[in-house]
Amino acid sequence: MQIKKSVDLSRLTTFGIGGNSEYFTKIESKKNLVNAMEFAEANNLEYYILAGGSNILFSDDGFKGIIIHMAINCINVCKENIVIGSGAKLSDLVLVAKNNSLTGVEKFVGIPGTVGGAVRGNAGAFGLEIADVLESVTVYDKFDNKTKFLDVSSCEYDYRTSLFKKNKNYIILEASFSLQKGNENEIKKQMYDLLEQRTKKQLQDIKSAGSFFVNPIVSEEIQDLFYKDSGIKSKNGRVPAGWLLDSAGLNRKRIGDAQAGYTHANYFLNLGKATASEIIQLASFAKTRVRDEFGVQLKEEVELVGF
Ligand SMILES: Cc1cc2nc3c(=O)[nH]c(=O)nc-3n(C[C@H](O)[C@H](O)[C@H](O)COP(=O)(O)OP(=O)(O)OC[C@H]3O[C@@H](n4cnc5c(N)ncnc54)[C@H](O)[C@@H]3O)c2cc1C
Structure with missing residues (x-):
């Protein structure tokens, strides 16, 4: 097991955002994992499990402690x-x-x-x-x-x-x-069709972390509004966070290089040089707007790390 210092976390997330980690190790077996945990304990370090980095926003200050990068691939x-x-x-x-x-x-x-x-x-x-x-x-x-x-x-x-x-x-x-x-x-044909649908919705090849907020459980009144607007019945009392964001006029809302997506406002995009701080400002602006407009409190699906 190799332990590195000061690894750039922005390269390890799909957002392409984040500072450096104090320590970093890649683990390929359970033994590596146990060793990494022991290292963290012996040095009184926080640890964080990082995998594909596609649902994480690391702070601009990075992570104080050790990042354990999962690579058990059998x-x-x-x-x-x-x-x-x-x-x-x-x-x-x-x-x-x-x-x-x-x-x-x-x-x-x-x-x-x-x-x-x-x-x-x-x-x-x-x-x-x-x-x-x-x-x-x-x-x-x-x-x-x-x-x-x-x-x-x-x-x-x-x-x-x-x-x-x-x-x-x-x-x-x-x-x-x-x-x-x-x-x-x-199976191949279905995969191809589904990928095409994702590409059309511009959900592929973007600097993002997927849906920023989880779909919230809302009142029946808001479920009715969603049904009237989309023709789709809400599932288990939830409506898409993306619909709430769109309805509150947030798509394309931009702060610095952070932008709410145009086909899917719940995907926040890094247009190039976005910082974690800009993404957080955008999220906080969006949450306030949705709360003012619908009385709904959005919660992050993306994990915020090192804030
Ligand atoms: C363009 C784009 C499209 C997306 N589309 C979808 C979609 O259609 N549906 C969907 O559900 N999601 C989607 N996502 C979100 C994301 O891809 C998923 O949430 C994915 O499953 C996260 O996996 P990851 O390996 O990247 O996890 P990471 O982002 O690395 O980690 C996410 C969390 O899981 C924890 N974790 C990771 N591995 C382990 C482990 N082995 N043991 C314990 N904890 C662990 C981490 O500590 C962290 O808390 C999308 C993301 C992007 C960027």
């Missing part, structure tokens, strides 16, 4: 199951499934980041969430220094949340997905 296919390391890209899961004519995860095509990040945040797209196809998760529990095997039913999954968000001692090592036999060409 992949094993056994009949209709795929067991995959948490540091593997989610796109690798999608690709390996397709190459083995296994269907079930193609809707995740185009979601950046790793399997670990997706399992923690219950990532989803086009109506499919990680919890729908996950079978089990292996974690390292820092609290009692043990490896634990968790069935999906004990992972407390809900919209964009899980047990792993609540219990920060759990570091995801690998995940097992249960898929079905399918037809490789059909």
Whole structure:
């Protein structure tokens, strides 16, 4: 395990924003992870788990402590199951499934980041969430220094949340997905169509961290407004944060080089040289506007680190 000093975090996130980390290590095995934790403890350092960096905003001051960069990348296919390391890209899961004519995860095509990040945040797209196809998760529990095997039913999954968000001692090592036999060409076609839809909505190849706010639970009155405006029924009392932001006139709102997206106001963009401080100012402006207009308090989906 190699420990580096002063690593530029902006290069490790899709936002392309952030200062340096005091210490940094890349871990490729559970042993590396345990060693990194011991290093943090021995030196009285905070640690932070970084994976694909596609749902994180690091502060301009960086991170005081050690960044543990997850790179456990193993992949094993056994009949209709795929067991995959948490540091593997989610796109690798999608690709390996397709190459083995296994269907079930193609809707995740185009979601950046790793399997670990997706399992923690219950990532989803086009109506499919990680919890729908996950079978089990292996974690390292820092609290009692043990490896634990968790069935999906004990992972407390809900919209964009899980047990792993609540219990920060759990570091995801690998995940097992249960898929079905399918037809490789059909899977390929669906992946292609979905990617095209994402590209049309300009959700690809941008400097962003995906949806900045989670879709909030709102009053029936606001759910009705959403239905009248979009023709879409709200799900579990939630409306898209992007719709609230659009309706409050926030799309294209720009502060410095930070801008709320034009096709999707809930995607905040770094137009080039945005700072974390500009993104925070934009978020705070957007939250005030939505609160004034609708009485709804937006909450960040993106993790704010080092503030
Ligand atoms: C252009 C774009 C499009 C996106 N589209 C979607 C979408 O359609 N649907 C969607 O759900 N999301 C989307 N996202 C958001 C993001 O890609 C997902 O949230 C992704 O799952 C985050 O994974 P990551 O590896 O990048 O995690 P990171 O951003 O590195 O980390 C996110 C959080 O997970 C924790 N974490 C990461 N790995 C582990 C681990 N092994 N054990 C414990 N904790 C861990 C980190 O500490 C952090 O708190 C999009 C993002 C972008 C930039």
